[in-house]
Amino acid sequence: MALEHAILVSLLEKPGSGYELARRFERSIGYFWTATHQQIYRVLRRMETDGWVDVREVPQADRPDKKEYSVAEPGRAALSSWLHEPIELESVRHDLAVKIRGAAFDDPAALIREVERHHQAHTERLTRYLAGELRDFTGPDAPTAPVPPDAGRELQHVVLRGGIAYERMTLAWLDDVLATLRRLASER
Amino acid sequence: MALEHAILVSLLEKPGSGYELARRFERSIGYFWTATHQQIYRVLRRMETDGWVDVREVPQADRPDKKEYSVAEPGRAALSSWLHEPIELESVRHDLAVKIRGAAFDDPAALIREVERHHQAHTERLTRYLAGELRDFTGPDAPTAPVPPDAGRELQHVVLRGGIAYERMTLAWLDDVLATLRRLASER
DNA sequence: CTTGTCTATGCAACGAGTTGCATAGAAGGA
DNA sequence: TCCTTCTATGCAACTCGTTGCATAGACAAG
Numbered sequence: 001m002a003l004e005h006a007i008l009v010s011l012l013e014k015p016g017s018g019y020e021l022a023r024r025f026e027r028s029i030g031y032f033w034t035a036t037h038q039q040i041y042r043v044l045r046r047m048e049t050d051g052w053v054d055v056r057e058v059p060q061a062d063r064p065d066k067k068e069y070s071v072a073e074p075g076r077a078a079l080s081s082w083l084h085e086p087i088e089l090e091s092v093r094h095d096l097a098v099k100i101r102g103a104a105f106d107d108p109a110a111l112i113r114e115v116e117r118h119h120q121a122h123t124e125r126l127t128r129y130l131a132g133e134l135r136d137f138t139g140p141d142a143p144t145a146p147v148p149p150d151a152g153r154e155l156q157h158v159v160l161r162g163g164i165a166y167e168r169m170t171l172a173w174l175d176d177v178l179a180t181l182r183r184l185a186s187e188r
Numbered sequence: 189m190a191l192e193h194a195i196l197v198s199l200l201e202k203p204g205s206g207y208e209l210a211r212r213f214e215r216s217i218g219y220f221w222t223a224t225h226q227q228i229y230r231v232l233r234r235m236e237t238d239g240w241v242d243v244r245e246v247p248q249a250d251r252p253d254k255k256e257y258s259v260a261e262p263g264r265a266a267l268s269s270w271l272h273e274p275i276e277l278e279s280v281r282h283d284l285a286v287k288i289r290g291a292a293f294d295d296p297a298a299l300i301r302e303v304e305r306h307h308q309a310h311t312e313r314l315t316r317y318l319a320g321e322l323r324d325f326t327g328p329d330a331p332t333a334p335v336p337p338d339a340g341r342e343l344q345h346v347v348l349r350g351g352i353a354y355e356r357m358t359l360a361w362l363d364d365v366l367a368t369l370r371r372l373a374s375e376r
Numbered sequence: 377c378t379t380g381t382c383t384a385t386g387c388a389a390c391g392a393g394t395t396g397c398a399t400a401g402a403a404g405g406a
Numbered sequence: 407t408c409c410t411t412c413t414a415t416g417c418a419a420c421t422c423g424t425t426g427c428a429t430a431g432a433c434a435a436g
Contacts (some may be wrong), residue, residue: 001422002283008364009290019384032285039423041386044402060368064431076293083294086302087272087283089309092354095190095275097347100234102197104340105264108273121277151372152292155352160359166280169357173350184339189392207414227393229416252401252414 002087003043004052008071008079010013011053013152015070028156031129031163044069046058052078100177109185112178120173126167133160190275192240194221196259196267199241201340203258206232215346219317219351226280232257240266290367297373301367307362314355321348 010016010024021035021044047053052075056068071079096118103111133139137157198212207352209355210225235241240263252364259267284306291299324330325345 002286003422005290009286012293013289013344017384018386022384032280032282034279035282037384038425042422045386060383060433063382066272066384079290080294083287083290084298086305087287090280090282090284091222091305092220092278093190093222094220094278094350095280097350097364098190098194098197099271099275100347101201101340102193102267102271102341104343105197107267108343110272117274118277120216121393144282149372149375151296152289154368154372155288155292155296158365159288161364162282162285165357165361169353172407173353176328176349177346180342184342187337191392205414206416224394225415226417229414230392233416248413250402251412254414292380 002082003033003035003039004047005079005082006035007040007043007047008052008075011069011071012076012079013156015068017058017068019066021069028132031125031166032159047075050074090179092143103181108181112181112185115174115177115181119171119178122167122170122174126164126171129160129164129167133157133164136160190270191221191223191227192235193267194223195228195235196230196263199259200264200267201344202360203256205246205254205256207254209257216320216348218284218353219313220347228287235263238262254281291369296369300369300373303362303365303369307359307366310355310358314352314359317348317352317355321345321352324348 006025006029007021010021011028016024018037021040022035025033025035026042044053048055048069051072053069054072057065057072058068059065096115099114101112137153137160137178194213198209198217204212206229209228210223213221213223213228218296232241236243236257239260241257242260244258245253246256247253267275284303287299287302311335321327322330325341327346
């Protein structure tokens with residue numbers, strides 16, 4: 001299980017509330033990990049009782065008060081020891097691929113719309129990632145590379161490049177899928 | 189939830205026992221879905237009580253007897269209706285990316301070995317996929333394209349191409365990660 | 377002034393997935 | 407003979423993840 005570790009990393013990058021974490025998981029962290037606010041709140045409470053994180057009540061004027069979490073020393077140690085143990089290869093769960101193979105026993109043409117929908121969603125994700133890259137890393141307004149270079153930014157960037165590569169690969173594959181489905185549809 | 193549907197697809201392609209399904213999930217189906225034998229047996233029993241699959245006791249001489257499952261009409265109908273409803277975008281859980289961003293708060297150089305290990309594992313997967321493609325689809329011994337073309341084979345092939353594209357993209361990204369980690373390690 | 381939206385947190389129930397263990401027939405090697 | 411390996415199936419306990427629902431303050435629109 002690594003949700004705890006993903007939260008630790010996010011809190012080390014910047015302390016925040018459960019709500020804020022949930023939003024980060026929808027955005028920047030979203031391209032390699034997903035979690036709902038329920039999960040996050042539950043895990044945060046467990047981490048708090050384990051002493052991995054500190055809490056600070058932050059009163060806010062124009063919106064409900066929040067609890068700001070930050071990483072405590074035991075949390076940092078837990079992350080460090082996790083970083084030093086080997087992990088499993090990521091495992092894939094790709095519903096769409098199940099559908100594509102299943103289409104052989106149904107109507108392949110009926111899948112075209114669905115695949116187009118996924119294509120569009122991935123296009124939007126790619127656009128979002130590229131905008132983020134321009135803003136934070138390669139654009140004119142991006143913080144210039146400091147000397148000594150910032151390892152954190154470099155590593156965030158290489159992970160983002162992974163997200164971008166994944167989306168590009170997926171889009172190319174979906175084009176291949178669409179071409180195959182259309183060929184099969186026209187051949188009957 | 190789609191494990192049921194993945195099992196239905198696999199049983200439509202070829203009936204088999206729970207044990208055989210578990211092995212298929214380690215191999216060809218493995219590049220878009222994973223499942224342990226526990227999960228498979230449990231779901232098979234549920235599908236049997238729901239009437240989605242038929243069972244046939246197959247006595248075997250040189251090994252324990254087995255139960256061969258095949259898809260019944262209600263199962264086929266359930267698959268068909270699932271194929272016609274939209275599904276969520278696949279969600280990613282990439283532990284390695286968490287580690288990479290976490291390395292900023294630890295020692296980036298210590299990650300190099302781990303990333304190399306992943307690189308090697310993905311190389312092996314790619315080799316396996318390519319061998320499978322050669323054997324089943326593009327090699328000289330592969331069944332020649334029949335007329336009319338076999339939609340099932342075409343769709344299996346396009347899914348396999350997706351697996352191959354994923355592995356190639358991942359390997360290229362891991363090279364990028366390694367270059368970044370090595371640069372950071374040498375710069376201190 | 378009610379309705380809706382955004383921030384912010386949480387409970388309860390359920391279903392999915394993992395881990396550890398157990399059984400058992402058949403085969404082959406030490 | 408005992409040990410291991412492969413085939414084949416399964417139980418029990420636990421953790422993780424999802425879904426539905428609930429509360430509540432602040433603000434804006436109708």
